[in-house]
Structures are given as structure tokens and as C-alpha cells.
Amino acid sequence: MTARDVWPILLFGAVAALLPVFVTAGTLLNFAIFTLIICLAAQGWNILGGFGGQYSFGHAAFFGTGAYTAAVLQVRYGVNPYVTFLAGIALAAIVGWIIGFLSFRSGLRGSYFALVTLAFAEVFRVLSNAVEFTGGAAGLLIPLDARAANFQFESRGWFYLVVLALVxxxxxxxxxxxxxxxxxxxxxxxxxxxxxxxxxxxxxxVKLSAITLSAAMTGAAGGLYAQYFLYLDSTIAYGTWISVEALLAPIIGGAGTVFGPVIGAVILHTLAEVTRMMVGRIPGIDLVIFGVLLILVVRFPPRNLLAWLRGRR
Amino acid sequence: MRNFPPEIVMEAVANGLLTGAVYGLVALGLTLVYGVLHIINFAHGALLTLAMYAAWVAWAAFGLDPYIAILPLVPIFFVLGYGVQRLVIGPASRGEDSNILLVTLGLSILLENAMLAIFRSDTLSVQVDYAMEVVELGPMLLSFPRVVGFGVAFVVAAVLFVLLRMTDTGRAIRAVAKERTGAALVGIDVRHVYAVTFGIGTACLAVAACLLLPSFYVNPRVGNAFVLVAFTIVVLGGMGSVPGALLGGLVIGVVESLSGLYLGDSLGQLGIFVIFILVLLFKPTGLFGAKA
Known part of the structure; x- marks a missing residue:
């Protein structure tokens, strides 16, 4: 890596870190934190899907494992939240390695890989919904105890900075x-x-290394989610929504590029917010737009669009 | 594991077979599309949900019995499927596997959430007087709508079989499935055949939706429950195999019914996913399929 590789990332971090100085509105910080968590999950997907070309439709398996590990160890065994956060990353990486080992060794590629990852995520969802250990259908509540030593912060601004640092x-x-x-x-x-x-x-x-790193990153996003929202159930942790979010952001923003997931996540969530402001809270309307956008991006790849614009000049 | 009296187990098997036939019908559309276009249609579940809402609207707004609604819905969904392949999936995919994956995923997100926006997340069902009727078969009591579903599913499979074997369209479809370039060289319009195949697959969903509605419910996510089951069946039966889809459907129906009986409802779904993963990992060509 050279300085040229690093400074755009540091610049992005520095500029984004200024946000809490100017913005104190809770809703906006909430939005920013959520978007950053998605950025992290999406960057995980991007490593395997964008750089490695292995399209996973089940990154929820890693997100949920990171989230549940963080929550269960805290709630059931009283382990320090920073430790459980790291444990969640480790366990997600292990789950990623196992899923990768099983499917790549069987030579699953393309659509088959997408299907098997989807099925793994569903198995986890059904299990976590049925088993008492993870709180079952009622879900799991992490007790509110807003101290920095407890990985909970009095102000949202601090949590924002922590998430930003990880991104x-x-x-x-x-x-x-x-x-x-x-x-x-x-x-x-x-x-x-x-x-x-x-x-x-x-x-x-190579693919095993990629899926392990990928799962660890998405697992970290899950851990942060649990730590911020302090509540989990099986559809949040292992639901298809996060598999879709993790995939959409890099695809929209540019799969296989370093900033793609960040650009994609910001575009998608800004779009969703703007839509909500314009048409009110109609359930699903933001995802309708995501779906249309996904089709359009595949139909008219931005790369081609840029080339076309350059050609016309 | 608990022991059940043989009648209960037998009834569970019979119910599994009845449900399995409709699963098979859903899988039939999926496997046909896969066999010919070589694409995995992730929008299949959302299209099923759409068909179920269409059947519900036909009942709620026009008073059409779901079984009668098959007649108008089949041509409508054929045209819909034709158009979706011709105007959306075909142009967007440019022949790339990963693009098709993403476009059909986009379609499913779009459809599912459009229905959520229109109908909200409430669960809807139709009230027909035969919904609770039962058919006696020896010691077993079987639900009438499920028996009808079983019968019609086989009729549809037979019609499809005849269509593929005996008609020019069917021959063209099989030709394209076997050898795309060769078919194009002898003058078959491949894009048209693709769209027709997709249309037939979607029409199968319309039939399945009408068969399911009297004994089932509809909400925006209902297709999801079926789509993984359908994928499992298609993988189990061998991608692209029509008899495999039907047989796979029956097997999966029985597995689901029995694992529901022994493991309870919440864990019962697990049996299907586990089979799915195992087959994908160890025998991705399926039990009845010849080649990948």
C-alpha cells in the first residue's frame, strides 16, 4: 500500500467524523449509525462477492452469528461486551469458514453457491427462532446500562465514532x-x-480466506447492531433483509471496489429516507425502489454509463 | 422421539403427498425455466405470491371461486411471464449468470414489497363452503381442497408433458434446452422460446396459487415459504427434469409432514433445508437428474 491508497480512506474518515460536531439531532445520527453498520456488513459481502465473484445470498448467517454471540454471552453469562463483540467476530469467521469449506469443496459456484448460502441462513433463522438459548421467538434484550465500559454510550455521537472507526x-x-x-x-x-x-x-x-474475512466483517456489523439497538430476534439477526442489504450496497455502489459498499449504502439509505419523507410511511415502499434500482443497475451498468458519457463528449 | 399410532403416521404421509403435489407444481415452473433458460429464477416465490393475490382479488372483488379463477389467471400470468422475460430479464442479463441472479432478485424484492405496500402485511384468505370438507379414504380423513390440488397438479403435469412432447412449441422448447445455437441456426426464435418457457412457468404458478388459496392464506411473504421448498425440490429432482420436479415435490411434502409430526411445527421446516443443503453439497445433479 502507498500513501495514495490510504489518504482517500483517511480523508473520508476525517470528514465523516465531523458529522457529530454539526449534527446533534438524534434521528439523523441514528440514520448515520445504521447506514455505517450496513456499510460494514456490505464491505464484508464485497470481499467475497465483489472481489471474489462468489455471490452469497445468505450473509445474514454471519451478521446474525456476530449479533447473537454478542448478545447471548452478555445476557446469559455476563461477559464483558467488548469481549463478546470480538467473540462474535471470531465465531462468524468460523461459521464462514465452515460454510465455505463445505460449499467450495463440493465445487458449488454461481447460482448454486447463492442457493446454499441462502439455505444456511434460513437454517440459522429457524433454529434461533425455536431454541430457548437465543431467546426463541420472543427475542433477546440486552439490558440498558449506558457506560463506555459497557460498550454503550450516553451520546449517540460516541457510538457513531466507534462505528465509523471500524468502517x-x-x-x-x-x-x-x-x-x-x-x-x-x-x-x-x-x-x-x-x-x-x-x-x-x-x-x-483463496476462496476460503475470502469467505472467512468476509464473514468476520459482516459479523462485526451484526455485533454492532446488537450493541446499538440492544434487541435481537431471529428475523432481525438471520432475516433475508440483511442478506439483501449486504448484497445491494456493493452492487449499486460498485462491486469489487473499496468504496463501492459505502457509496451504495449511502445512496440506498438516503433514497429510502427521502422516499419516506415524500410519500409517508408506506411499508415496503423503500424496498420497491431498491428492487427497481437493482434491476436498473444491472441493466445499465454505471461503468458503461460513464464510458458512454465520456464517449459523447 | 415419540411413537405415533400407524393411522396418524399414515395420515401425515397422505397429507404430505397431497401438499407435495402442489409443491411439485410450483417446482415444475422453476425447473422448466431452469432446464431451458439455465437460470435460477429468484422471483419465482414473489410471482407465486402475486398469483395468490390475483386469485384473492378475483374472489374478493368479482366473487370468482378460486378454482374457476384458474381459467382467466393462466393466460394472464402466461402473458405476464412472457413479458417479464422478454422486457426485463432478457435485456438486463445479457446472458450472464450473475446478472440474471441479480435481476430476478431485484424483481422479487420489487414485487414482494409492492404487494406489502398495497395489501399491507395482513394475512388474507378466502371463505369457500368446501374449505372444511373432507374426503374419507379408508381410515383417513383428507381435506377436500388438498385432494383437488393433488388431482389438478397431476393433470397440469400431464398437459405440460404432452405439450412438450407433441406440439411444435414443445419441440422448439426442447430443442433450445438441448442446443441453443443449433436451434437458432435452424430458424427457431430463441428469445421467443425463452419467453414462452418463462410464461409457461409463470402460468404453472397461477394454477398452483388457485389450488392453494382455498386451504391456505396469502400475505406478502407467503411465496418465500414456497420458494426454498421449490428450490429444494428442483435440486432434489435434478435441475430441469419435469418428472423429477413432481416426484421431488411428493418426497418433500412427505418429509415436511413427517418432520412436522415428530419435531413440531417450528423445527419441522428444518428437515427441508437440511435435505436441501445435503443434496447441494453431495449430489448437486439431483437424485433423478443426469448431468449438471
Whole structure:
């Protein structure tokens, strides 16, 4: 990595860190925190899907594991929230490795991989809904105790800065990956797995590393979600909504680019807010727009659009 | 594990077979589209939900019995499916697998949430006088709508089989499924055949929706419950295999019914997902499919 690789990320972090100075309105900070959590989950998806070309439809499996681990260890065993947060990341990474090991070893690619990840997420959802350990259908409430030592903050601004720091860290890690040997091999696998194999890339190892890192990042997003909203149930933690969010943001913002997930998440959530302001709270209306946007982005790839604009000039 | 008297187990198996036939019908559309277009249609569940709402509206607004509603809904959904493939999925995908995945996902998000916005999340159902009627079969009491569903599902499968075997359209569909380029060279309009296939797949959903409605309910997420089941069936039966879809449907219906009996409702769904994952991991060509 060179300075040129790093300074746009640090600049983004510095500018975004100014937000709580100017904005104190709770709703806006709420919106910003939620969007940043999605950025983190989406960056996780981007590593596997964007750089590696393995489209997961079940990143909820990692998000939910990160979230539930953080919550269950705190509520049931009274473990320190910072420790449970890290444990959640670790467990999500392990779950990612196992799912990756099972599906990549069986040679699942493309649609089959998408299907199997979706099914894994659903298994977790059904289990967490049925088992008493995770609070069952009633969900799990993390007791409110707003102290920094408890990973809960009196002001939203502090939590915002913590989440932002983690997003910046994720951006730096993604940039480092992009510039690394592993990153190059990952892109090679995406572009043509057989050719990559032929020149000596260990495709299985590369994909396993990617899904593990990917799951850890999305798991971290889950842990932050639990820590911020202090409530979890099976449809929040393992629901399809987060699988879709994690996938949409990079696709809209540019899959396989470092800033794609951030751009996508900000576009999507700003759009959703604006729609809500304009037409009121009609349930589902924001997702209708997401769906249309997804189709349009695939139909008219922004890259082509940019090339077309340049060509006309 | 609890022991149940044989009549209860037998009734669970029979009910599983009845539900399984309708599952098979849902899977039939999916497998046909996969066999010909080689795409996994993630919008299948949302299209089923749409068909169920259409059948509900036909009943609520026009007083049409769901079984009668099959007649207008099949052509409507055929045209809808034709148009969706021709105007949305086809142009957007440009032949790339990942694009199709994303476009059909986008469609499903769009449809599902449009229905949520229109109908809200309330669960709706139709009231017909035969909903609670039962058919006696030996010691078993079987629900009348499910028996009808079972019969009609097989009729539809037979019609589809004849259509694929005996008509020019059917031959064209099979030709495109086998060898796209060759079919194009002998003058078959491949894009038209793609759209027709998608239309047939969607029309199957319209029938399934009308069969389900009298004994089931509809809400914006109802298709989701079916779509993973349908994927499981399609994978189990072998992607693209019509008899495989029907057989797979029956197997899955029985598995669901029995695991519901032994594990309870909330864990019962688990049986299907576990089968799904196992088949995908260890035999992705399916039990009846020849090649991937």
C-alpha cells in the first residue's frame, strides 16, 4: 500500500467524523449509525462477492452469528461486551469458514453457491427462532446500562465514532487486500477460476480466506447492531433483509471496489429516507425502489454509463 | 422421539403427498425455466405470491371461486411471464449468470414489497363452503381442497408433458434446452422460446396459487415459504427434469409432514433445508437428474 491508497480512506474518515460536531439531532445520527453498520456488513459481502465473484445470498448467517454471540454471552453469562463483540467476530469467521469449506469443496459456484448460502441462513433463522438459548421467538434484550465500559454510550455521537472507526478499518483492510497477493489471486479466481488454477492459484484456499474475512466483517456489523439497538430476534439477526442489504450496497455502489459498499449504502439509505419523507410511511415502499434500482443497475451498468458519457463528449 | 399410532403416521404421509403435489407444481415452473433458460429464477416465490393475490382479488372483488379463477389467471400470468422475460430479464442479463441472479432478485424484492405496500402485511384468505370438507379414504380423513390440488397438479403435469412432447412449441422448447445455437441456426426464435418457457412457468404458478388459496392464506411473504421448498425440490429432482420436479415435490411434502409430526411445527421446516443443503453439497445433479 502507498500513501495514495490510504489518504482517500483517511480523508473520508476525517470528514465523516465531523458529522457529530454539526449534527446533534438524534434521528439523523441514528440514520448515520445504521447506514455505517450496513456499510460494514456490505464491505464484508464485497470481499467475497465483489472481489471474489462468489455471490452469497445468505450473509445474514454471519451478521446474525456476530449479533447473537454478542448478545447471548452478555445476557446469559455476563461477559464483558467488548469481549463478546470480538467473540462474535471470531465465531462468524468460523461459521464462514465452515460454510465455505463445505460449499467450495463440493465445487458449488454461481447460482448454486447463492442457493446454499441462502439455505444456511434460513437454517440459522429457524433454529434461533425455536431454541430457548437465543431467546426463541420472543427475542433477546440486552439490558440498558449506558457506560463506555459497557460498550454503550450516553451520546449517540460516541457510538457513531466507534462505528465509523471500524468502517475506516474495514476500508483499510479491503485496500490492503486489494493490493496484496491474495487479492490478486481472488480477482483471478473471479475472472476465470479454471485459468487461475492452471497458473497455480490454490482456488480453494483463496476462496476460503475470502469467505472467512468476509464473514468476520459482516459479523462485526451484526455485533454492532446488537450493541446499538440492544434487541435481537431471529428475523432481525438471520432475516433475508440483511442478506439483501449486504448484497445491494456493493452492487449499486460498485462491486469489487473499496468504496463501492459505502457509496451504495449511502445512496440506498438516503433514497429510502427521502422516499419516506415524500410519500409517508408506506411499508415496503423503500424496498420497491431498491428492487427497481437493482434491476436498473444491472441493466445499465454505471461503468458503461460513464464510458458512454465520456464517449459523447 | 415419540411413537405415533400407524393411522396418524399414515395420515401425515397422505397429507404430505397431497401438499407435495402442489409443491411439485410450483417446482415444475422453476425447473422448466431452469432446464431451458439455465437460470435460477429468484422471483419465482414473489410471482407465486402475486398469483395468490390475483386469485384473492378475483374472489374478493368479482366473487370468482378460486378454482374457476384458474381459467382467466393462466393466460394472464402466461402473458405476464412472457413479458417479464422478454422486457426485463432478457435485456438486463445479457446472458450472464450473475446478472440474471441479480435481476430476478431485484424483481422479487420489487414485487414482494409492492404487494406489502398495497395489501399491507395482513394475512388474507378466502371463505369457500368446501374449505372444511373432507374426503374419507379408508381410515383417513383428507381435506377436500388438498385432494383437488393433488388431482389438478397431476393433470397440469400431464398437459405440460404432452405439450412438450407433441406440439411444435414443445419441440422448439426442447430443442433450445438441448442446443441453443443449433436451434437458432435452424430458424427457431430463441428469445421467443425463452419467453414462452418463462410464461409457461409463470402460468404453472397461477394454477398452483388457485389450488392453494382455498386451504391456505396469502400475505406478502407467503411465496418465500414456497420458494426454498421449490428450490429444494428442483435440486432434489435434478435441475430441469419435469418428472423429477413432481416426484421431488411428493418426497418433500412427505418429509415436511413427517418432520412436522415428530419435531413440531417450528423445527419441522428444518428437515427441508437440511435435505436441501445435503443434496447441494453431495449430489448437486439431483437424485433423478443426469448431468449438471
Amino acid at each position: 475506516v478499518l474495514a476500508l483499510l483492510m479491503t485496500r490492503a487486500l486489494e493490493r496484496s497477493r491474495l487479492g490478486a489471486q481472488l480477482v483471478a479466481v473471479r475472472e476465470n477460476e479454471d485459468a487461475a488454477r492452471a497458473v497455480g492459484v490454490d482456488a480453494l484456499r
